[in-house]
Amino acid sequence: MKFMDAVIETASSVDHKPTLVVAPVREKSTLGVLGDPLVINMVTPFVIVAGHNAKALCEHALGLGLECMKVNEDDDKKIFSLSYEMVLKGDAQILMQGDMANTIFRDTTLLNPGFSDISRTASHVFILEGGQPRGPFMVTDGMINHAPSLKQKIGILRNALDLSRVLGLVRPKVAALSPIEYVNPSIPSTVDAAVLSRMGDRGQFGDAIIDGPIDIDCAVSPSAAQRKGISSDVTGMVDIYLVPGTEAGSSFVQFLVLLGGMSAAGLIMGMKAPCIINTPFVTRSNKVVEIAMAKLLLDLG
Incomplete structure (x- = not known):
């Protein structure tokens, strides 16, 4: 099924x-x-x-x-x-x-x-399936927050984790995406991803594994991660892709649906x-x- x-x-x-x-x-x-x-x-x-x-x-x-x-x-x-x-x-x-x-x-x-809800960040979560043998995954936020701050990304990630747990995903694995896999102060998304990853290590998101910054090829391909010398617990097993903003998220999802033949469904939370x-x-x-x-x-x- x-x-x-x-x-x-x-x-x-x-x-x-x-x-x-x-x-x-x-x-x-x-x-x-x-x-x-x-x-x-x-x-x-x-x-x-x-x-x-x-x-x-x-x-x-x-x-x-x-x-x-x-x-x-x-x-x-x-x-x-x-x-x-x-x-x-x-x-x-x-x-x-x-x-x-x-x-x-x-x-x-x-x-x-x-x-x-002033206590939460409104965000959109897509779930996609098809075209990936290991099962479904989520992409957030592809529709609401155009250039989210670190505080907003924390809320966006919490929304996605809430939905993932409701849908039965155990200890979800999160890839905090950036253009590169190393922290570069000139690229804010790498800094935000590193902070989120550290917060995950400290248990601030509950039972979840969060890694970042990580680029899309290292998130998807173990061989790419090995080639780049990246050791990650989420590579090839990502449940949630946290994107830097809606431009990346919307393009990512549309590419997967229109060219990759995946099925998508989504929800606004918060x-x-x-x-x-x-x-x-x-x-x-x-x-x-x-x-x-x-x-x-x-x-x-």
Whole structure:
């Protein structure tokens, strides 16, 4: 069984069914994944529909077994605000982006003091599988923090470790990536990676192995590490790739999906609720995986 299939199976076995709110819904295709029996078995989808065909969409949603609210509003930001207000009131536990621009989603959630968790760093975690014999791995942060500080990287790593443990990874191995494998004060990511690695040695991230700075070839290939004289406990066995910023992370993930044929699913963590954002290279079936991860994070996190 593939890892992502196992995630869905585990989430389906948990009796508790949180409410997943999605807004705005303007397209029939958006309702399709929410009406999937696998989704209905895991969560209670609640959709907020809008647009000229809102009545027909709501009727279709009800026919799929979804809960629905129809609004007469054209402003996506105002419509979406209804969904995160449901979360803040406790009427919904998972927030999912509907048919609107990513910039509006981010501005309405990540930049909203009322929805942010000030004790944590908001970050996105991708999980990928396929094309690597030893199994799945994570990449973070590829969507939220463009040039994270060391403090933000600590929060980003903690989010990924939390998710990895919820998904059943034991003593996750982390590669804190940099362009080179040695500390160079002129390259801030090498310094940050070295600090994170030392924090890991001191047990500040719990039961995890963190190594850095390490470049991608030494992280992936034992022969490359041997050639460069690098001895690492994570080489060839990385569970989490911590990237220097979103430019590296987004490019890394898209390359693996579009050219490497891997499957990807992701989740925004560190907010008042797990958030699912639209990503063009995440398939419909993997959107179900994202919902499963969000549910497990609530139930087991």
